[in-house]
Amino acid sequence: MPAWAARYVVAALAGLGLPATVLAQTSDLVSTTAFRVCADPANDPMSNDKETGYENRIAELMAKKLELPVSYTWYPMATGFIRNTLRANKCDVVIGYAQGHELVLNTNHYFTSAYTLVTQEGSTIDGVDTLSDSRLKDKRLGVVAGSPPASHMARNGLIAAARAYDLMVDRRYESPIIDMLDDLKAGEIDGALIWGPISGPLVKSDYPGMTVTPLVKETLPPRLFYRITMGVRQGERVWARKLNSLIRRNQDEINAILIDAGVPLLNDMGTGLLGEGN
Structure with a gap:
């Protein structure tokens, strides 16, 4: 990693309150000049190439907190999406990905x-x-x-x-x-x-x-509720932890974007709407 990039990452980690020792684990694949997002260009209401979807708005929020511009790699979210975007190192994060999917390393869920x-x-x-x-x-x-x-x-x-x-x-x-x-x-x-x-x-x-x-009252499998995370490349745990910190510190703003869009937000157990105490 070039010296200037190392200094950037150390500074970023320091700003997140993380020890500089994690620098040694940081992947050289993650861009330090842009918040590189893998997204579907026609996946309304989540993402689109006009950048008006709610996932586009969340990407803008994350990039703003990182003080980086957003850069997109567009690819239809169908067979080959992860292989041709994230794994091909054309981008560094998928804004919306179901928790537990083996194709990516999941961050903590954000809704x-x-x-x-x-x-x-x-x-x-x-x-x-x-x-x-x-x-x-x-x-x-x-x-x-x-x-x-x-x-x-x-x-x-x-x-x-x-x-x-x-x-x-x-x-x-x-x-x-x-x-x-x-x-x-x-x-x-x-x-x-x-x-x-x-x-x-x-x-x-x-x-x-x-x-x-x-549909929050179903008790038999398969479950009908899911926790949604951001997805990064397998092995990039430092990058995932950095995103986890951003999610945690900006959860209220993320929720506001989702609520404004009309997304029904549930509690973590999927038993009722967020804030109802179910």
Whole structure:
């Protein structure tokens, strides 16, 4: 590592209250001149190449705290995303990644959310919060094929009437969640089972008259809530700890960005909305 880069990292670690001895573990792959983010260019409401998604806003916050500019490597979040971005050393962090995924080293989580049931306000299933509710019998529910809610639907006899939407797509050309919400608006389905950090913001911005209900009462597997972290390259523990410190010290600002976007935030156990004491 060049002397100027070493001095920069030592100063940064000192500012975080971390011992300078961790410098020896710092990877030379992490940029010291930009906050390099791996992101999908068409993954609204999370990220896009216009930099208006809530993950873009979180990236800007992190970069500001590091006193660095944001630099993006854009790649569709489908097969090969991590291999062609993070592992190829084209960028240093993925802003949103599920906790425990083996492709990356996870930071501490910065929010918890759940799958949701989206319904038309005033419908007979408006506010239903468990997939075992008898009111869902014979209802036409949209679901992303292979997603966790599909297993619960099968258990509760809801698959026969379901409409499936594609899981792995290039969002530059296909938008199955938008299609699902459009079908709900048109009355072609009765409800839509969608990951909350997607459904909440989309409904808030573009689908007035719909209700987003987090499914926090399911007790059987698979779980429907997940803790979301930032992802870095495996082995870059110093970089992960640096991000952990930034997350911890700026959690209120991160929460404000997520709440403003419409993301349903849950407590760490996924049993209720954040702040409700559940």
